[in-house]
Amino acid sequence: MMNILITGSNGQLGSEIKDIANNYTDFNFIFKDLPDLDICNYNELERFITEGKINTIINCAAYTAVDKAEEDKEISQKVNATGVLNLVKALEKVNGKLIHISTDYVFNGNSFLPYQESDIVSPIGVYGQTKREGELAVLNSSIDAIVIRTSWLYSSYGNNFVKTMLRLGETKEELGVIFDQVGTPTYAKDLASTCLEILSCCKENNINSNGKVYHFSNEGVASWYDFAIAIMALGNLDCKVKPIETKDYPTLAKRPHFSVLNKSKIKNDFNISIPFWKDSLEACIFKLKN
Ligand SMILES: NC(=O)c1ccc[n+]([C@@H]2O[C@H](COP(=O)([O-])OP(=O)(O)OC[C@H]3O[C@@H](n4cnc5c(N)ncnc54)[C@H](OP(=O)(O)O)[C@@H]3O)[C@@H](O)[C@H]2O)c1
Incomplete structure (x- = not known):
């Protein structure tokens, strides 16, 4: 029996895994988040894993x-x-297995072709740098582990761009949204089922038999401006969205201008089909509204 610990289980992705866990009757899930289980406390973590037969x-x-x-x-x-x-x-x-989630922000965004797993990483902010350090901890280990890099995650749970736009769209007549950062929105529900499908298909085998890094996002490409327009349309909101440049919306962290991920490897290795970003957005907004 796989005893699967979901750390950070109250976040967007953890909550989506919780929602679909009942479909995977072969797995025994243990959901934990702060303050019950802090991944920064090694002794507590080791005890929990050993005693819980994780x-x-x-x-x-x-x-x-x-x-x-x-x-x-x-x-x-x-x-x-x-x-x-x-x-x-x-x-x-x-001798356990690990699926670790990382980010498109490990790339500097200077490319104009979707990033492949083998492309050089060069994070431009602290978040991306520290996520890269986390990747290296996994990549340098001998355990059966994979890193899945994803991008622009949203969900009906937690705080995210979709929920912010729906909220602002209710009250504002007009909104400026950046059009010179391009990537792909990802519904955390789709990533959740991908993680569980990977574990299902590799119950007896290694999950890292064809390398340790994978890319996953929804299909297609969008700017934050395109994403916002789609959110307003699917949310039936009249708020007008105006395209603005990154320089007109200063933030503490620099973000890559381009972070589209190439998903060929994950699709081929695990036989996964990935929904188009707008179809998944529609499903999420439908869930939020009903
Ligand atoms: N959100 C995005 O747009 C995005 C994009 C690309 C990649 N990713 C990656 O995707 C993964 C899932 O992201 P998400 O959006 O689901 O994140 P999230 O909603 O922020 O959830 C993260 C969860 O981890 C918990 N946590 C924080 N510190 C912890 C600790 N020391 N021990 C145990 N739990 C701790 C958080 O608790 P508190 O809320 O109490 O801090 C929260 O419940 C992450 O690896 C993230 O880096 C996210």
Whole structure:
């Protein structure tokens, strides 16, 4: 039996995994988040994994405040790098499996072709740098682990761009949204089912048999402006969205101008089909409205 620990289980991705867990009757899930289980506390973590006979972890725990990370590198590094190293070390003791989630922000965004897993990383902010350190903790270990990089995550749970736009769209007549940052929105529900499908198809085999890094987002390409327009349309909101440039919306953290991910590897290796971003957005907004 796979005893699967979901760390950071109250976040967007963790909550989506919770929602679909009942469809996977072969798995025994254990959902934990702060303050009950802190991935930064190695002793607590090791005890929990050993005593709970945990043999698999999907790490949904992270410090995801991209701008705040610029002012408080220590907390970002603690959770995104040291916390991940702790998970790896604890899993080494029980020969366990790990799916770790990383980000498109490990790339600098200077490309104009969708990023492949083998492309050079060069994060331009603290969040991306500390997430890269977390990746390295996984990549340098000998456990059966994969890193899935994803982008522009949203969900009906937690705080995210979709929920912010729906809220602002109710009250504002007009809104400026950046059109010179291009990527792909990802419904956390689609990533949740991908993680569980990967574990299902590799119950007896290694999940890392064809390399350790994978890219996953929804299909297609959008700017934040395109994303906002689609949210207003699907949310039946009259708010007019105006395209603005990054320079006109200053933030503490720099973000890549282009971070579209190439998903060929994950689709081929695990036989996964990925929905178009607008179809998944429609499903999420339908859920939020009903
Ligand atoms: N959100 C995005 O746009 C995005 C884009 C690309 C990649 N990702 C990656 O995707 C993954 C899932 O993201 P998400 O949006 O689901 O994140 P999220 O909603 O911010 O959830 C993260 C969860 O981890 C918890 N956490 C923080 N520190 C912890 C610790 N020391 N020990 C245990 N749990 C801790 C958080 O608790 P608190 O809320 O109490 O801090 C929160 O419940 C992350 O690895 C993230 O880096 C996200």
